[in-house]
Amino acid sequence: MSDQIEKQGTTIEEEPSGQTRSERRKERQKRKKNSERTRAGARVRLVPIWLRLIIVVVLVFISLIAGLLFGYGVIGDGSALDALKPETWIYILDMINGEVQ
Template sequence: MATDPKSKGKKLNNKQEKENKPADTGKKAGSQADKKDKTARRRILPIWLRIILVVLFSAAALIIGLMVGYGVLGDGDPTDALKLDTWKHILDIVTKTE
């Protein structure tokens, strides 16, 4: 019998019973799925190479951001953003004590 309130008193046919029946999870199906999960996966890029690439891309993004911010937005020479004298001048302005 169906537990749906709309179909109270109605008997389900075989097709409807199969649709409402939960999937059978026997040992064979579970063990095959476990074997697939345990097989070693070959990675295209090793973990250590991924870490190095993330660090390199982050550094490149920082340098590009500095140059765009200083050169384009700040109306200066973009290569000046990479010079040490520029950063000393900026720190002097920020930590100015009178």
């Protein structure tokens, strides 16, 4: 019984290094704590999340306007800048609502 120790009526097996389970568990917890500390402080975002969201919204808006200009000016037969005029959109909405024949 050289690799086992009798303790309070139960048998605890030792590792070849001479540590018990509770000692190994404490060591693992210490290592985990240390790794969490270094991991939390090691990563710094260059662009914060809130700024990323704003950038995405702006890019979506720009691509929407670009698609609108391309669709109205190239695919349609109108001038591209006419797509930005309110009169154009009032006319389009009137056509949808059936007010223009």
